[in-house]
Amino acid sequence: MLASQEDITRIYLTAVETELQKAVKQANISGDTKLHDMLAYHMGWLGKPINSEARGKRIRPLLVLLSCSTAGGDWMQALPAAVAVELVHNFSLLHDDIEDKSHLRRGRPTVWKKWGIPQAINAGDAMFILAHLQLLQLSEKLTHSVTLQALEILQRACLQLTQGQYLDLSYEKRNDVTIDDYWTLIDSKTAALISASTELGALSAFCDAQVCDAYRNFGRSLGLAFQVQDDFLGIWGNAALTGKSNQSDLITKKKTLPILFGLSNSVIFTERWNQGPIVAGELDEIINLLETTGAKSFTQAKANDLISQALRELDGVHLNETAYQVLKSLALNLIHRQL
Amino acid sequence: MLASQEDITRIYLTAVETELQKAVKQANISGDTKLHDMLAYHMGWLGKPINSEARGKRIRPLLVLLSCSTAGGDWMQALPAAVAVELVHNFSLLHDDIEDKSHLRRGRPTVWKKWGIPQAINAGDAMFILAHLQLLQLSEKLTHSVTLQALEILQRACLQLTQGQYLDLSYEKRNDVTIDDYWTLIDSKTAALISASTELGALSAFCDAQVCDAYRNFGRSLGLAFQVQDDFLGIWGNAALTGKSNQSDLITKKKTLPILFGLSNSVIFTERWNQGPIVAGELDEIINLLETTGAKSFTQAKANDLISQALRELDGVHLNETAYQVLKSLALNLIHRQL
Numbered sequence: 001m002l003a004s005q006e007d008i009t010r011i012y013l014t015a016v017e018t019e020l021q022k023a024v025k026q027a028n029i030s031g032d033t034k035l036h037d038m039l040a041y042h043m044g045w046l047g048k049p050i051n052s053e054a055r056g057k058r059i060r061p062l063l064v065l066l067s068c069s070t071a072g073g074d075w076m077q078a079l080p081a082a083v084a085v086e087l088v089h090n091f092s093l094l095h096d097d098i099e100d101k102s103h104l105r106r107g108r109p110t111v112w113k114k115w116g117i118p119q120a121i122n123a124g125d126a127m128f129i130l131a132h133l134q135l136l137q138l139s140e141k142l143t144h145s146v147t148l149q150a151l152e153i154l155q156r157a158c159l160q161l162t163q164g165q166y167l168d169l170s171y172e173k174r175n176d177v178t179i180d181d182y183w184t185l186i187d188s189k190t191a192a193l194i195s196a197s198t199e200l201g202a203l204s205a206f207c208d209a210q211v212c213d214a215y216r217n218f219g220r221s222l223g224l225a226f227q228v229q230d231d232f233l234g235i236w237g238n239a240a241l242t243g244k245s246n247q248s249d250l251i252t253k254k255k256t257l258p259i260l261f262g263l264s265n266s267v268i269f270t271e272r273w274n275q276g277p278i279v280a281g282e283l284d285e286i287i288n289l290l291e292t293t294g295a296k297s298f299t300q301a302k303a304n305d306l307i308s309q310a311l312r313e314l315d316g317v318h319l320n321e322t323a324y325q326v327l328k329s330l331a332l333n334l335i336h337r338q339l
Numbered sequence: 340m341l342a343s344q345e346d347i348t349r350i351y352l353t354a355v356e357t358e359l360q361k362a363v364k365q366a367n368i369s370g371d372t373k374l375h376d377m378l379a380y381h382m383g384w385l386g387k388p389i390n391s392e393a394r395g396k397r398i399r400p401l402l403v404l405l406s407c408s409t410a411g412g413d414w415m416q417a418l419p420a421a422v423a424v425e426l427v428h429n430f431s432l433l434h435d436d437i438e439d440k441s442h443l444r445r446g447r448p449t450v451w452k453k454w455g456i457p458q459a460i461n462a463g464d465a466m467f468i469l470a471h472l473q474l475l476q477l478s479e480k481l482t483h484s485v486t487l488q489a490l491e492i493l494q495r496a497c498l499q500l501t502q503g504q505y506l507d508l509s510y511e512k513r514n515d516v517t518i519d520d521y522w523t524l525i526d527s528k529t530a531a532l533i534s535a536s537t538e539l540g541a542l543s544a545f546c547d548a549q550v551c552d553a554y555r556n557f558g559r560s561l562g563l564a565f566q567v568q569d570d571f572l573g574i575w576g577n578a579a580l581t582g583k584s585n586q587s588d589l590i591t592k593k594k595t596l597p598i599l600f601g602l603s604n605s606v607i608f609t610e611r612w613n614q615g616p617i618v619a620g621e622l623d624e625i626i627n628l629l630e631t632t633g634a635k636s637f638t639q640a641k642a643n644d645l646i647s648q649a650l651r652e653l654d655g656v657h658l659n660e661t662a663y664q665v666l667k668s669l670a671l672n673l674i675h676r677q678l
Contacts, residue, residue, distance in 0.1 A: 026498065027498070027501075027502070029502045029505070029506065032505075032506070032509075034505070034509070035501070035502060035505040095460050095461070095464060098456070098457070098460060099456075099457035099460055099461060100457075117437070117438075117456070118437070118438035118439075118508050119505065119508055121434050121437060121438055121460055121463075122434070122438060122501055122504045122505055122508065123501075123505075124460075125434060125467070125497075125500075125501045125504075126498065126501040126502070126505075128464070128467070129494055129497045129498045129501060130498070132471060132490075132494050132497075133491075133494045133495070133498065136487065136490060136491055136494065139487055144483035144484055144486075144487055145483055147483075147487060148475065148478055148483055148486060148487070151471075151475060151490065152472075152475055155468055155471050155472045155475065156472070158464075158468045158471075159365065159366070159465065159468045159469070159472065161464075162366075162374070162461055162464045162465040162468060163366070163368045163374060163465070165461045165464075166368070166371075166373070166374040166458065166461055166462075166465075167368065167371070169457050169458055169461065170371075170373070
């Protein structure tokens, strides 16, 4: 009997979690488990509360495995790549939380808040190295040549991540950030790792360069859509559900897509933005003001366009229909999510 | 005509510097050079003063290339590995400087002092990724299988680096650190990358596992000796020459080998140590007290023993005598250095 769509997600997630735990165990030092424990806490396996929210959604590894299956491959071959991208993602969260001074991650205190900045920087470094060690395990299932290609794909995505993070930090101090700057930023900060995930899936299925490119492009548009939706939720989402912070992007003055849209289309919104800090009491009024600029519908339409564009990339390159349906649902859920 | 010993060092260092600059250029973002510039500043190519001190001694890449030549290989084949280990070393310095709150590195303000902690964490991450991208270039000159082995060697060394850094940070808060703990620490924090360097050199010369092990062991003892000598200089060296700090390890209360020796062999030294901060005015007196415990001669003897042990590892596995003589001089200079 073929696995149902629900079965596929459950089976993949279980395998990912088991392999993630094995990978992180390598951080253990003889007689001292604390470096490991910091990583395990961040991954949501230690500390309180332990629940699915604390672990995160594991979207990237699911994308690797579903891309591999959809492209006609054996998902087990892509497992080291799936684990590696999730570890890279979590490495970047560990460091971003310090850089952005975030106190909460997935509803719990961040690692730097619990153990201090020095240990948290180092824990991030360890997580990053474990990701690369994990990816080397591809060579047990794939050819050496494909393994080296996979390493290059992941490294290039990581370089883009740091370039994106550099831009993000520098935009905070700039008053002239444009919507074009925004797309440059999220292309590297968010879309790079997601496009690497879907490309690694196809590569693990031994697809040729053209098909790998299609999966890469699928991931890129999906990643952009994901960030646009995140920006949407940063103003119109339920903050309690995201677990990141209880502050609207309007209060933290983050230069997200709807805000940049408002700034480039409304003199009134721009004047208010430039006046100084926005406090919780005036939030409803400023959200209304932003909505009159068309920012809300623009942001929603962008996310929808990007998802449609992403799915078009896969026309003709899905060999396993069941896996494709799961992948498609995942993509659509990303922009319909409430958190 | 064969290259002289001086020629060899000069030729290798020039090639390393050129390739390092090429590698770091990849951090450039279209229209924005600042991420690159932070890395180039740290590497000693930008900012003031620009001199050989600002660049550091490039010991690790020299060890890679000299190990390759000594083992009978073509040093050009090992160049990507040489560049990669230097980038890894500099990544660890960028993060260690934040974690240790160091204001000076090689006589100049540290990156985090100039650009702030968030950008400095991210610059370190970028340096680290460039190291791994660089190592992938080995596949242009070596087999895929050897390239994958090299990646594994470097990743394992990096994991040890982070484990060592975790221990170093945790020892700061402990009062029961023993000399055994010290060896565990420096084995991972200092010796791991140096032993990876010499092993990568031999591997790039296509040596078999036994010879690679000999070079690895050579590097390990050399790395331990290097750290012991660093500890010696932290008390008896000329602080102005090291460019790191103008404070004795006695003032910063770093748990180095001579200090741990003093603590485990002298009640008087231990009592003074436990009394509280040591100020500059009483330094000469406390150094004298430490010397009466035998800490100075113990530390010197340890460094000498370790260098002899290191060189013994290479008995019978040096095929290129000129390169071997340069490698041997480098090893001996490491423990006779004044800075």
